Amino acid sequence: MRVSPLGRTAHERAEEPADAFTQALVGDSTAMRQLRSNLRGLVTGDSSIILLGPSGSGKEVAARALHAAGPRAKRPFVAINIAAIPATLLESELFGHEAGAFTGANRQHIGCLEAAGDGILFLDEIGDMPLDAQSRLLRVLEGRCFRRLGGYGNLPFAARIIAATHCNLVQMVDEGRFRRDLWFRLAVLPVRLPPLAERTRDLPQLVLALARELGVDVRFSDAAMLRLMRHDWPGNVRELRNVVARAAHLANAMHVGAEDASALLHPLADGDVATSASHDTRMAAVERTAILNALGNNDGVVAAAARQLGLCRTTLQDRMRRHGIERP
Ligand SMILES: Nc1ncnc2c1ncn2[C@@H]1O[C@H](COP(=O)(O)OP(=O)(O)OP(=O)(O)O)[C@@H](O)[C@H]1O
Numbered sequence: 001m002r003v004s005p006l007g008r009t010a011h012e013r014a015e016e017p018a019d020a021f022t023q024a025l026v027g028d029s030t031a032m033r034q035l036r037s038n039l040r041g042l043v044t045g046d047s048s049i050i051l052l053g054p055s056g057s058g059k060e061v062a063a064r065a066l067h068a069a070g071p072r073a074k075r076p077f078v079a080i081n082i083a084a085i086p087a088t089l090l091e092s093e094l095f096g097h098e099a100g101a102f103t104g105a106n107r108q109h110i111g112c113l114e115a116a117g118d119g120i121l122f123l124d125e126i127g128d129m130p131l132d133a134q135s136r137l138l139r140v141l142e143g144r145c146f147r148r149l150g151g152y153g154n155l156p157f158a159a160r161i162i163a164a165t166h167c168n169l170v171q172m173v174d175e176g177r178f179r180r181d182l183w184f185r186l187a188v189l190p191v192r193l194p195p196l197a198e199r200t201r202d203l204p205q206l207v208l209a210l211a212r213e214l215g216v217d218v219r220f221s222d223a224a225m226l227r228l229m230r231h232d233w234p235g236n237v238r239e240l241r242n243v244v245a246r247a248a249h250l251a252n253a254m255h256v257g258a259e260d261a262s263a264l265l266h267p268l269a270d271g272d273v274a275t276s277a278s279h280d281t282r283m284a285a286v287e288r289t290a291i292l293n294a295l296g297n298n299d300g301v302v303a304a305a306a307r308q309l310g311l312c313r314t315t316l317q318d319r320m321r322r323h324g325i326e327r328p
């Protein structure tokens with residue numbers, strides 16, 4: 001049997017079916033092949049799935065592929081981004097409400113649990129769910145039914161839950177910030193999305209796929225690709241997507257060199273050689289400004305600002321305290 005330069009046999013490489021997972025989750029690294037294989041094993045069944053991985057690693061892509069590939073594909077896929085919804089509105093968004101349930105509830109509202117029917121309910125950024133909403137969600141998962149706020153009758157809950165978070169929920173459970181019983185309920189089928197830094201051999205394929213998706217023509221030289229491979233990718237595939245989009249604006253987009261690649265990776269760098277103390281002070285100032293901007297852009301809603309910054313709400317609250325930023 002012929003062994004490919006990547007260390008796998010031609011037979012092994014041919015084995016993977018062309019399906020929603022190969023289409024959506026690009027990458028031929030062992031980690032990505034393993035991920036797709038794990039996901040294929042989860043498409044049937046009703047148990048909750050939790051997708052764990054850093055920001056931009058493809059959790060939402062994986063959730064949508066699980067829906068598209070599974071028996072609920074023709075049923076609704078309802079996504080709710082918990083970090084983007086103010087805590088006071090969250091329960092109404094999840095459970096819905098009857099007219100008159102609270103001041104301002106002028107008419108009946110169908111929540112996500114109901115809208116999901118017998119499809120998929122994608123609870124994105126579950127690590128940002130306040131503890132009281134966690135208790136209510138747990139009750140739904142145990143009883144498979146719920147009530148609209150202000151309602152009397154129980155409604156069945158028939159959807160399958162896929163949750164996702166970039167937070168370390170195990171640590172949050174230890175710190176009392178996430179309910180242990182809810183964690184056990186959700187973590188029946190945990191899946192870890194590998195960070196891009198752990199699978200840099202996927203970069204050439206990803207660059208091609210992202211350029212195609214963005215409708216741009218860019219070519220990275222081998223030296224530029226090596227430069228990308230040395231980067232640590234804190235923003236994962238989303239960061240790479242931005243790099244590809246930025247590259248399309250270069251005069252020599254068809255021949256991106258190593259120096260261009262460095263500039264594309266650090267678009268805000270000013271070339272200053274700073275001492276480490278002044279660097280720290282400058283970074284603190286940058287962080288403070290970023291927090292204030294994010295709060296300003298999101299009408300002072302901490303959860304939404306945290307989402308914009310790629311932080312858990314609680315992490316942002318800690319940093320606000322550290323920088324002496326009052327909640328507006
Ligand atoms: N393996 C992949 N193949 C192709 N595109 C990918 C892959 N992973 C992520 N992407 C792309 O990267 C971007 C971010 O993906 P996604 O929104 O699924 O990340 P996420 O893990 O949900 O991030 P966050 O925690 O910030 O919400 C999207 O544009 C998505 O299409």
Ligand SMILES: [Mg+2]
Pocket residue numbers: 059060124
């Ligand atoms: Mg996401």
